[in-house]
Amino acid sequence: MHYKDLRDFIAQLEQLGELKRIPLEIDPYLEMTEICDRTLRAEGPALLFENPKGHSIPVLANLFGTPKRVALGMGQESVTALREVGQLLASLKEPEPPKGFKDALDKLPLFKQVLNMPPKVLSKAPCQEKVLVGSEVDLSRLPIQTCWPEDAGPLITWGLVVTQGPHKSRHNLGIYRQQVIDKNKVIMRWLAHRGGALDFQEWQQVHPGEPFPIAVALGTDPATILGAVTPVPDTLSEYAFAGLLRGSRTEVTRCLTHNLQVPASAEIVLEGFIYPDETAPEGPFGDHTGYYNEVEAFPVFTIER
Amino acid sequence: MPILQKQFPEIVDFYLPPEGCSYRMAIVSINKQYPGHAKRVMFGVWSFLRQFMYTKFVIITDADVNVRDWKDVIWAMTTRMDPARDTTIIDNTPIDYLDFASPVSGLGGKIGFDATNKWRGETQREWGKPIRMTAAVKEKIDGIWEELGIL
Numbered sequence: 001m002h003y004k005d006l007r008d009f010i011a012q013l014e015q016l017g018e019l020k021r022i023p024l025e026i027d028p029y030l031e032m033t034e035i036c037d038r039t040l041r042a043e044g045p046a047l048l049f050e051n052p053k054g055h056s057i058p059v060l061a062n063l064f065g066t067p068k069r070v071a072l073g074m075g076q077e078s079v080t081a082l083r084e085v086g087q088l089l090a091s092l093k094e095p096e097p098p099k100g101f102k103d104a105l106d107k108l109p110l111f112k113q114v115l116n117m118p119p120k121v122l123s124k125a126p127c128q129e130k131v132l133v134g135s136e137v138d139l140s141r142l143p144i145q146t147c148w149p150e151d152a153g154p155l156i157t158w159g160l161v162v163t164q165g166p167h168k169s170r171h172n173l174g175i176y177r178q179q180v181i182d183k184n185k186v187i188m189r190w191l192a193h194r195g196g197a198l199d200f201q202e203w204q205q206v207h208p209g210e211p212f213p214i215a216v217a218l219g220t221d222p223a224t225i226l227g228a229v230t231p232v233p234d235t236l237s238e239y240a241f242a243g244l245l246r247g248s249r250t251e252v253t254r255c256l257t258h259n260l261q262v263p264a265s266a267e268i269v270l271e272g273f274i275y276p277d278e279t280a281p282e283g284p285f286g287d288h289t290g291y292y293n294e295v296e297a298f299p300v301f302t303i304e305r
Numbered sequence: 306m307p308i309l310q311k312q313f314p315e316i317v318d319f320y321l322p323p324e325g326c327s328y329r330m331a332i333v334s335i336n337k338q339y340p341g342h343a344k345r346v347m348f349g350v351w352s353f354l355r356q357f358m359y360t361k362f363v364i365i366t367d368a369d370v371n372v373r374d375w376k377d378v379i380w381a382m383t384t385r386m387d388p389a390r391d392t393t394i395i396d397n398t399p400i401d402y403l404d405f406a407s408p409v410s411g412l413g414g415k416i417g418f419d420a421t422n423k424w425r426g427e428t429q430r431e432w433g434k435p436i437r438m439t440a441a442v443k444e445k446i447d448g449i450w451e452e453l454g455i456l
Binding site: 020022024030031033034035037038039042044045047148149150286287289290291292293294 | 380384431433434435436437438439442443445446449450452453454455456
């Protein structure tokens, strides 16, 4: 099964009984966390909060709360099929040349899949149907959760961050949590050894003092979301890997602010820059470890569009 | 356990997982009162009662950990322990001759894991604070949980 966008995936999950709609008004401040936490521990369904308190945009949560839904998101039917995805990744990392004609024929399906890898650039994309620029940008319009009582503020937990290093043609996709500090500013919390941080570091060396282009996609098709969290080889773009998972090329479109490419079917795209030397103290936030983590300085992402 | 608690009133719970042959591993939660407290309890377990002479693994946790739940115990070990600093290994201690993994029949090693929160003196670092939801939010969700009909 393959899904063209997040809405398609939601519809399929609902049919399988893997998604529950919550029509009741629920506060993105703490209440959603408590409901998700209980549901996750009970290996329950994905949750679609249709009526977040104070907002008109719904919130999808606990999407990948069970291994089965991760497998479904990767286009597989069962958890055991995930091993095949791993084998495919391994063979791409160290391809073996075909041994003779028959072997070449056997490997054909793999090479056909590799053809699905380069992203397809669309000139008209759903994610650009409605555009807000400059002072129209206001993150408080988005139902961003504050997860835990002692968190420093609201947090974008699953934004797909798109970057490109100056020496690389490939786009990097990573999930970095983003603390909201203003209506058009978030803190980009990437650890020093992660793809986005490395791209930023190389950019600063080649273009000292120049703003670094960034785009964040919220709510994309599941293969793209999962591609972004899979440890793919550094030379391979997560877009290409998502294409492999999906069995069809990832559709992207060029940003309106800069040349980065974002998933065409994303629900929301944030475009902007990290301005040189602009950092802010991030945290504390309750982390996956079960503890609040320490405050540390990270770059600030300014949203232009 | 009452006998143990008489000698060590700081012991909150004491669990011998049956899959550990009922006596070869003990997980003990304590009300920690001073740095190094976990180590004292480890040696207490090994020396106080003869029954625990063959308990070759001892894990000590704080009282907020349910020692009867592996998920909780593993969380405590992976978040509150440094493997090099917080393990105590002793060799040549009495072991039952049934334990064929010991190097010599009747004589083998013991290991203690201090999975308690580390105090000043035990660590110089700022220590993690566990996440807890507020009682008010929990209560509110309790109230609407049936209506949500998620599970």
